[in-house]
Amino acid sequence: AQRVTQPEKLLSVFKGAPVELKCNYSYSGSPELFWYVQYSRQRLQLLLRHISRESIKGFTADLNKGETSFHLKKPFAQEEDSAMYYCALNSGGYNKLIFGAGTRLAVHP
Amino acid sequence: EAQVTQNPRYLITVTGKKLTVTCSQNMNHEYMSWYRQDPGLGLRQIYYSMNVEVTDKGDVPEGYKVSRKEKRNFPLILESPSPNQTSLYFCASSAGYNEQFFGPGTRLTVL
Numbered sequence: 001a002q003r004v005t006q007p008e009k010l011l012s013v014f015k016g017a018p019v020e021l022k023c024n025y026s027y028s029g030s031p032e033l034f035w036y037v038q039y040s041r042q043r044l045q046l047l048l049r050h051i052s053r054e055s056i057k058g059f060t061a062d063l064n065k066g067e068t069s070f071h072l073k074k075p076f077a078q079e080e081d082s083a084m085y086y087c088a089l090n091s092g093g094y095n096k097l098i099f100g101a102g103t104r105l106a107v108h109p
Numbered sequence: 110e111a112q113v114t115q116n117p118r119y120l121i122t123v124t125g126k127k128l129t130v131t132c133s134q135n136m137n138h139e140y141m142s143w144y145r146q147d148p149g150l151g152l153r154q155i156y157y158s159m160n161v162e163v164t165d166k167g168d169v170p171e172g173y174k175v176s177r178k179e180k181r182n183f184p185l186i187l188e189s190p191s192p193n194q195t196s197l198y199f200c201a202s203s204a205g206y207n208e209q210f211f212g213p214g215t216r217l218t219v220l
Contacts, residue, residue, distance in 0.1 A: 043211045044152075096142075097142075102151050
């Protein structure tokens with residue numbers, strides 16, 4: 001079955017600390033993975049996608065097919081990074097996204 | 110401004126009273142979707158549409174209907190709402206296999 005797992009409901013760190021939000025997926029084909037972010041009182045928006053191999057707001061994510069993971073990382077967290085983060089899998093075209101349950105990142109001063 | 114709009118933003122209703130949540134996008138996107146967001150479950154897709162008059166079920170379609178008569182609009186219809194449909198609903202649109210653009214959400218409470 002196609003599934004996205006985000007094992008942590010809440011990740012709490014101090015400003016300047018490294019951050020890693022975990023995402024594991026289950027998919028038989030070649031996965032297309034995304035990270036979406038929802039800041040307080042804002043819409044859900046795309047943060048990054050694995051095919052772009054880009055760094056957005058200091059965040060990076062590497063697809064590891066062997067471990068079926070797509071963890072989101074940032075070396076130095078900022079308070080403005082506090083938000084809800086969702087890992088998502090495109091499960092076979094037509095933008096049929098399967099989302100994980102989400103991880104709330106809280107960055108404290 | 111390119112965006113996805115939803116109406117209403119908040120709705121409290123009673124069991125069995127039919128309701129429609131509208132969704133409109135001004136980006137000429139082919140693909141549109143409806144999701145519900147529940148605590149601990151993330152977003153789950155209800156229905157999606159690949160183009161006008163082409164729709165298909167997502168993961169949790171029971172109790173919902175959709176229609177796509179025009180490219181820009183994709184209303185979500187609850188013929189007989191029940192309390193387990195109390196949730197936060199999001200509409201999204203995209204062009205092809207690209208980024209999905211989400212609406213602001215509609216918080217629905219069914220008493």
